[in-house]
Amino acid sequence: MTAQVSTFNAFRATLRRDLLIALKRRNDLLNPIMFFLIVVSLFPLGVSSDPNELTRIAAGTVWVSALLASMLSLDNLYRADYEDGSLEQLLLSPQPLYFMVLAKNISHWLISGLPVVLMSPLLAYMLYLPADAYWTLVLTLLLGTPVLSLFGSIGVALTVGLGSRGLILAVIVLPLTVPVLIIGAKAVADVSFGLDVSLHYALLGALLAVSLSLAPLASAAALKISVN
Amino acid sequence: MSHGSGRSAAESSRLTVFLPIVSYTPATSFSHRLITKYTAVISTATDPDQTSLPPLLQARSLFCERDERVLFSGLDFQLQAGDVMQVQGSNGSGKTTLLRILCGLNSSYEGEIRWQGQDIDEDRETFLASLLYIGHRVGVNKILTARENLRWSCALHAPVTDAAIEQALAEVGLAGYGDVTCRNMSAGQQQRVSLARLLLSPARLWVLDEPFTTLDVAGVKILENLLARHAGNGGAVLVTTHHQLDLPCDLRRLNLDSARLDSLT
Numbered sequence: 001m002t003a004q005v006s007t008f009n010a011f012r013a014t015l016r017r018d019l020l021i022a023l024k025r026r027n028d029l030l031n032p033i034m035f036f037l038i039v040v041s042l043f044p045l046g047v048s049s050d051p052n053e054l055t056r057i058a059a060g061t062v063w064v065s066a067l068l069a070s071m072l073s074l075d076n077l078y079r080a081d082y083e084d085g086s087l088e089q090l091l092l093s094p095q096p097l098y099f100m101v102l103a104k105n106i107s108h109w110l111i112s113g114l115p116v117v118l119m120s121p122l123l124a125y126m127l128y129l130p131a132d133a134y135w136t137l138v139l140t141l142l143l144g145t146p147v148l149s150l151f152g153s154i155g156v157a158l159t160v161g162l163g164s165r166g167l168i169l170a171v172i173v174l175p176l177t178v179p180v181l182i183i184g185a186k187a188v189a190d191v192s193f194g195l196d197v198s199l200h201y202a203l204l205g206a207l208l209a210v211s212l213s214l215a216p217l218a219s220a221a222a223l224k225i226s227v228n
Numbered sequence: 229m230s231h232g233s234g235r236s237a238a239e240s241s242r243l244t245v246f247l248p249i250v251s252y253t254p255a256t257s258f259s260h261r262l263i264t265k266y267t268a269v270i271s272t273a274t275d276p277d278q279t280s281l282p283p284l285l286q287a288r289s290l291f292c293e294r295d296e297r298v299l300f301s302g303l304d305f306q307l308q309a310g311d312v313m314q315v316q317g318s319n320g321s322g323k324t325t326l327l328r329i330l331c332g333l334n335s336s337y338e339g340e341i342r343w344q345g346q347d348i349d350e351d352r353e354t355f356l357a358s359l360l361y362i363g364h365r366v367g368v369n370k371i372l373t374a375r376e377n378l379r380w381s382c383a384l385h386a387p388v389t390d391a392a393i394e395q396a397l398a399e400v401g402l403a404g405y406g407d408v409t410c411r412n413m414s415a416g417q418q419q420r421v422s423l424a425r426l427l428l429s430p431a432r433l434w435v436l437d438e439p440f441t442t443l444d445v446a447g448v449k450i451l452e453n454l455l456a457r458h459a460g461n462g463g464a465v466l467v468t469t470h471h472q473l474d475l476p477c478d479l480r481r482l483n484l485d486s487a488r489l490d491s492l493t
Binding site: 006009010012013014016017020021024025080081083084085086088089090091092093094095100227228 | 331332333334335336353354356357359361363364365366367368369370371372376379380381383384385386387
């Protein structure tokens with residue numbers, strides 16, 4: 001069998017396995033999306049129910065909640081594998097580790113990122129986001145949430161061997177992911193004012209390209225350190 | 229490699245195993261400097277085969293310390309095709325560390341490890357393709373079923389068919405357990421799931437860390453037979469256990485306690 005075929009097989013098997021585990025752990029599957037829904041729906045109650053005020057904060061609220069929901073679910077990414085020894089098996093695979101880590105990150109995004117993207121128009125409606133900004137919100141989240149998973153993975157990989165790591169994870173991951181939040185929220189706000197946002201799309205696309213090509217390598221290196 | 233020549237080379241080098249050798253390496257740490265004894269590397273190689281055929285796995289002057297304590301120093305040994313080697317030593321003597329170093333999971337060591345004459349860091353893919361490691365934590369996810377676990381861990385190397393998985397499970401005494409979630413299995417049964425990988429993998433080198441701990445009498449017998457069969461097929465096994473191995477083939481021993489004593493005197 002050629003090397004490419006077996007690498008693709010291993011990639012597919014890892015993706016399938018992680019999705020299967022997520023489907024079997026229903027609570028963890030629902031956690032990020034429930035968190036996202038609850039946080040966003042608390043804003044009208046806590047801040048104001050005035051449509052004008054809500055319109056102003058809508059973009060930022062949805063984006064901040066998406067970022068927090070992604071971070072909340074990061075912990076599951078490598079922890080169980082580290083504890084049961086599967087991570088060692090992954091690292092001892094003769095396949096390029098880049099693709100194995102990428103498979104795990106993609107599955108994390110499919111579980112935590114994609115539902116947030118799909119749910120966002122509903123919440124935007126609840127927060128009186130102008131109708132012409134809906135597409136921008138969905139598109140920026142679609143470009144941005146994979147970056148959150150990919151960068152977040154580096155932080156989890158670095159801290160997976162530590163006993164308590166609640167805060168340190170945020171300290172490592174937030175500086176990497178905050179630019180995504182700023183650009184994404186700004187794009188949605190700007191489009192509500194009728195401004196051109198093609199630059200924002202370009203920046204998010206660039207961030208996605210960079211994180212897709214480099215973040216799995218950094219995660220793989222970090223995992224090797226963590227099991228050492 | 230012809231099976232016969234591998235065995236004869238193994239026999240000729242058998243002596244080296246019992247003699248952990250302290251060799252001089254440039255002092256890089258404090259504890260290293262404490263080691264003043266210098267012993268020439270003793271070669272027992274008289275068989276011409278050994279020069280033409282590099283040993284499967286060769287470790288030279290391995291040194292490792294943890295928390296200012298030398299675990300082993302100047303450790304030399306080699307594994308030929310057909311060898312089963314038991315790593316012995318008291319608790320905390322560095323058995324697990326040694327195995328992890330040999331697999332490349334732990335890089336805090338000095339010395340040289342070669343797989344078929346090639347440094348394992350240089351040609352990592354070839355080495356990993358020939359390696360099967362089962363650690364303390366056996367790599368069985370509790371949420372997945374036995375079959376799903378095996379499907380994945382095999383696919384990391386080379387995919388196997390479900391029929392092959394079924395057969396391997398039957399051979400380790402888990403016939404009909406393919407669809408059982410591993411959480412509902414006993415520790416010994418989970419261990420057996422990981423042992424089924426031995427049957428499914430084409431790897432030549434098995435590195436097993438305490439594979440006997442949770443196994444019952446029948447399980448021990450199955451595993452012992454697997455080890456002997458693998459050695460008979462030209463494979464090599466490195467295993468840590470406190471269990472008295474009763475193998476139908478030869479067993480070599482590497483004692484880390486005496487290795488450390490030698491290095492301190």
